[in-house]
Amino acid sequence: MPNLSMTVNGKAVQGEVEARTLLVQFLRENLDLTGTHVGCDTSQCGACVVHVNGAAMKSCTMLAMQAEGAEVTTIEGLADGDTLHPMQEAFRNNHGLQCGFCTPGMVMSAIDLVNRNPNPSEEEIRDGLEGNICRCTGYHNIVKSVAEAARVMGS
Amino acid sequence: MYDFNYHKPSSSNAAASAVAGADDGKFLAGGQTLLPTMKQRLAMPSDLVDLAGCDLSGVRVDGDNLVIGAMTTHDAVATSAEVQAHIPGLAALAAGIGDQQVRNRGTIGGSVANNDPAADYPAACLALGATIHTDRRTITAEDFFTGMFDTALDEGELITAIAFPKPAACAYQKFPNPASRYALVGVMVAKTGGGVRVAVTGAGENGVFRAAEIEAALGANFSADAAAGAAVSADGLNSDLHASAEYRAHLVGVMASRAVAAC
Known part of the structure; x- marks a missing residue:
């Protein structure tokens, strides 16, 4: 299985994934970042939106491998300690x-x-x-x- | 979706070789159509060849042409200073594709290669008389779009860029389906060196087409009233649960007249 590394919420992460693993699966299942939701799974509802290199993208319609080397921000990465964004x-x-x-x-x-x-x-x-x-x-x-x-x- | 082998080559030559060497290889551009199709198991390629590392993105001016790399995202086209300066109607069209998140990933090359009958870019290519550049040849828009989801691309042929001749003026108007936001009817009107060209997406049974009746009317009198008054035949237009062929024919005139007004 392919190896993958990226930066998520400022932290370097890596993992071994199937090529078909979606970015949202990698975030939720490998990294336990379950704040990013899967709603429709058909890129319509937007519950899965994260930032990839600063731009909003639907992580259910992106392979984890397509985020190789990218800076990803999820909802968990917004607050500064107890101070909300x-x-x-x-x-x-x-x-x-x-x-x-x-x-x-x-x-x-x-x-x-x-x-x-x-x-x-x-x-x-x-x-x-x-x-x-x-x-x-x-x-x-x-x-x-x-x-x-x-x-x-x-x- | 079924699993596959993933490749990320660093040149378009290597990408073409990777697809040629696979059992059933497919190029992966932005993935905004291909990945949903694979999730539904309507496509099951053995190999995906990601074009993100192939340096196919960017906009440049080449004489009278605006050349847009195949991997340029809709958002990059919409916000490009060059596109806004030279073909503002194309930038506006790109700004209306899908939603912001889709525009951040979806690419012009992917959209044109897919030739969805309700996609926006095919109307721009046909109305502006664009040329599609591949790794093997150049193809005019007239020859490129051959039917619903069908193009002149050969097996394993890769779009590298699309060249748009700068028009004197152009504008695109669409009537989006209220639910899907896809064009029920979309019309691009362009004043070009070769006369007025009008291309229609969303409506035709065989995908994008030129509206000869409206082109003739606008050639004689470039006005919104002339576009609205041109009788558009319902023959060959789609009839489905979203709209009848007659309603689509009516919308073609309305969208064309709005596009003329926006030129």
Whole structure:
């Protein structure tokens, strides 16, 4: 089986995987980083979004081998000790989640969105989250969360 | 998905050799279509040859052409200063493919090679009169797209780049399926040295095609009203649970007229 090494949340990791192992499987099953979720497994829902070299990607539609040598950030890598990332804090403040299943992917996608566009309009936020599906909130509080986090991240 | 052998060569020559040497080898570009297909076990290649190390990504201006490397992601096309400066309609098209996460991985070469009948890039290639460069030859867009999921590529032939002649103006408009966001109908209108060209994706039974009626109308009078007024035949258009052929024919005119207005 192929050997694999990458950096996950700032830590060098390695493992032996089957070629068909998906990045999300490697994260969840080899590294026990179960914050990244598998929702639809068909690259539609966005629950599996992580950052690969700084860009949001659907880790259910990427082979672990394709992340060889990459810098990967998962939801577990955002907080600084007990201090939540501003995006996580904003989701908490604005009740941007109910069941929480989609939240790791929402947060990772939203950070990429704000990194690309530091001052997004409501329409740009809604458009930017097209690849993430939430079945509880109706999106309204998620949009509020992202707008608040953008203000905090920009200040 | 079934297991396979994974290769990551560092040149397109080595990639072509790896596919040629495999029982049933396939190139892996961004994987945004191939991997879901393999997960559903609709494809089971013996070997995947990852093109990420083959230096096939990037945008350059070559005279009157914009040359985009096959492994350039949709996001890189959408945000490229060169594409925005020379063919802004192409940058806008790329910015509307899939969602941001898909645009961060999916590539122009992968999309064109797959020739999904509802993909956006084939409309741009055909409307702009692009040339597809492979490791063996160059193929015009007219000759390249041969049918639904079908192209002129031979077994093991690798797309290396796509060259787009700069148009005087162009714009793309699509009517996305509300659920899948794929183009129910997408229309690229381009004013080129060879006249007005109009290419339609999402609608045709055989994939992307040029809308002769609208091209003729716009050639005489380049206006949104002329595009909307051109009668588009429903013959040869898809009829499925998403839309009837007649509705698609109507949408072709509407999208074309919006594209003209955006030119």
